[in-house]
Amino acid sequence: MAKQDLITLESDDRIGAAADRLSMDRREFLQFCAAMATTLGLPQGADAAVAEAVANKERPSVIWLHFQECTGCTESMLRAEHPTLEKLILDVISLDYHETLFAAAGHQVEEARLAAMKRHKGKYLLVVEGAIPTRDGGVYCKIGGKTAIELLKECAADAAAVIAIGSCASWGGMPSTIPSIPGATESPTGSSGVAQVLGKPVVTIPGCPPNPYNFLSTVVHFLTFGKLPAVDEKGRPKFAYSRLIHENCERRAHFDAGRFAMEFGDDGHRKGYCLYKLGCKGPETYANCSVIMFGDAGAGTWPVACGHPCIGCTEEGVGFAKPIHAMAKMKNIEPSVFLPRIVEEKGIGATLGSAAVLAAVAGAAAGAGAMVAKNLGLSHQAAELERAKQEGKQADETTGA
C-alpha cells in the first residue's frame, strides 16, 4: 500500500473517531468543519485542515474566568448546536476551570485552577467573561479572597492566548454604563475590559451575548493554525466583525427605498420595513448577525429579524452608550451589492438582474431571486395603494366630502 494511502487511512480513522466522539456521523462532522472554515473565511480546501485539527486528540486546556456579568455569554454557548458546548467541552477543548459549570466549589476548584495552570504552563487558553471592576482597588469583585484584577493578572501571566468573551470583558460593556446622575464620569465600580487591565491587546468576541459560533470558530482557528485569527484595532476577529450589520441586513432594500417603520406595531413595522427610525444601530455596528443569524433557535432569529432594532451590542461607544431610540450615524452610505436594488424610479421592486446576484450569493434555488424581487415589488405596491387610500381619505376630510 502506498504511503499516501496509509496517511489517508490514518486520518480517515481519526475523523471517524472524532465524529463518533461528537455523536455525529462522518458527513455531519465534515459539514461542521466546512461551516467553520467558511465562517473563518478560509480558502477552499481548508475544511480538511480544520477536520484534522478538530480530530486531533490533543485538546487545549481552557481556563474560563467569570467577573462582572450576567452569565449570558456562557448561556448562549450552551444553546449552540453542531456541536453543543457540552460536546465542545468534552471533546474539542479541555475545560479545566469554569465557575458556572463546575460541580465542585470553594478550595477544590481553586486547586483545580492552579493545577491546570501549572500543568499547562504557557499552553492554556484563558477565556474571560465579564468586566473587571477597577475602582477602590478592585474590591467590588472578589473570588477565593482575590480581586478580579489579581486573578486576571495571575491567570494571564502564563496563558498561550487570552480571549475576552462578551462586551463586558471586551471593553466593560453593560456594567461600564455611566449612570445618569450629575457629575458621574464612570460606572460606580469602574468596570473595565481585559485589555485595559492587562495593558496589552487581547482577542475580543463582543456581543451581549456574543454569537457562540464566533467563539467556536476562533477556538477552531487556534486548533487548526496554533494561533488566534487576525483581528481589527479593537481586537475583534476580522472574519466576524469586518462588515456592518447594515451591509447585509435583510431589511436593507427597504432602507434604500426609504420605507421605514415609524412606531413599534405600525403598518411599516408589521410589513418588515427598515428599523432605522426606531433607532437601529446596524449602520454603525460591525458584526455578522445579519449573515449568520444568532444561535440555533430557528430560522430568522436575530434582533432585526424579530422586529427589534439592533442596539449595537458589539460596538464600544454604541451599545450601552447611545440611547436605544437615538438614530445611528451612517458609516457607509454605499448601496449593498448583495441585496436586490430598489430602482430609483420610486421603487417598483428589485431588478431581476440584482435579484439574480442575490440568489447566486445566497446559493438559493433557481427562481428564488425572482421571488424576492416579486415580493418586494408586491409589498411596495401594497404600501403605495395604502398610501394612496390614506391620501384620498385626508383629501376627502379637508374638502369635507
Ligand code: FSX
Ligand atoms: Fe456581559 Fe456575558 Fe452581556 Fe451577559 O457574561 S456581554 S452582560 S450577555 O453574560 O458578559
Ligand code: SF4
Ligand atoms: Fe437593517 Fe437596521 Fe440597516 Fe434598516 S437600519 S437596513 S433594519 S441594519
Ligand code: F3S
Ligand atoms: Fe447585538 Fe445588534 Fe447583533 S444588538 S446581537 S449586534 S443585531
